[in-house]
Amino acid sequence: EDQVTQSPEALRLQEGESSSLNCSYTVSGLRGLFWYRQDPGKGPEFLFTLYSAGEEKEKERLKATLTKKESFLHITAPKPEDSATYLCAVHSSGTYKYIFGTGTRLKVLA
Amino acid sequence: EAQVTQNPRYLITVTGKKLTVTCSQNMNHEYMSWYRQDPGLGLRQIYYSMNVEVTDKGDVPEGYKVSRKEKRNFPLILESPSPNQTSLYFCASSLRVRETQYFGPGTRLLVL
Numbered sequence A: 001e002d003q004v005t006q007s008p009e010a011l012r013l014q015e016g017e018s019s020s021l022n023c024s025y026t027v028s029g030l031r032g033l034f035w036y037r038q039d040p041g042k043g044p045e046f047l048f049t050l051y052s053a054g055e056e057k058e059k060e061r062l063k064a065t066l067t068k069k070e071s072f073l074h075i076t077a078p079k080p081e082d083s084a085t086y087l088c089a090v091h092s093s094g095t096y097k098y099i100f101g102t103g104t105r106l107k108v109l110a
Numbered sequence B: 001e002a003q004v005t006q007n008p009r010y011l012i013t014v015t016g017k018k019l020t021v022t023c024s025q026n027m028n029h030e031y032m033s034w035y036r037q038d039p040g041l042g043l044r045q046i047y048y049s050m051n052v053e054v055t056d057k058g059d060v061p062e063g064y065k066v067s068r069k070e071k072r073n074f075p076l077i078l079e080s081p082s083p084n085q086t087s088l089y090f091c092a093s094s095l096r097v098r099e100t101q102y103f104g105p106g107t108r109l110l111v112l
Helices: none
Strands: A003-007 A012-015 A019-026 A030-038 A045-050 A057-058 A062-066 A070-075 A083-091 A098-100 A104-109 B004-007 B010-013 B017-027 B031-040 B043-050 B054-057 B077-080 B087-094 B107-111
Touching: A003 A083, A003 A098, A012 A019, A019 A030, A019 A062, A019 A083, A030 A070, A045 A057, A045 A062, A045 A070, A070 A083, A083 B043, A098 B043, A104 B077, B010 B017, B017 B031, B017 B087
Parallel strands: A012 A104, B010 B107
Antiparallel strands: A003 A019, A019 A070, A030 A045, A030 A083, A057 A062, A062 A070, A083 A098, A083 A104, B004 B017, B017 B077, B031 B043, B031 B087, B043 B054, B087 B107
16 A cells, blocks of 8 residues: 655754655655645645656755655755645556655744 | 635535535646645545546545536535534646646635
8 A cells, every 4th residue: 555654743943954854655656756835724835746766856945855765855954934844745656646644844943 | 827726715514514615727737636634644635537537536535526527627525514524625736647736725624
């Protein structure tokens, strides 16, 4: 059964303190891995799509990487406005469904 | 502006009273989907539609129906809502399956 696990559940960082969020997945064949940011009471906002192991994508202070078993979202020198819940989702071969992890709640303190 | 819209944004109803939550996208997307989000359980897919001809169940379809008569619209129907359907609902769309989904603003439903 396809599964996505995100860790940690919650993370508190000081402004400027870099860290990484993890998304581990078990799927029959990965067709795509997606990172989203979600602010309280709002819909998820797209960040990155990764399709194959070794792929990396970057946007401002965020960088997403992908291996055959997991993905990392690296946050460099975070700011308070980076505080949000970060969601990971996968789409696997042989299905038309998406499986989401439960997210990492990030709080960046000024 | 490219977007996914949902209505209503907030809804309080009573057990058994049929309701419909509308979803519309203006991006000419083929794939549309409904999710519910509950604390500790994350986003779970209710139904998805590959195109106007193909609709199928997600992981939590019980108690829900959907309809895809037009490409842009994908309403979610609760024929007889129950309190365990109290949740935050999101509609999403993507150009095709396997591509990035864009989410609506959400509908918060309370069933008494």
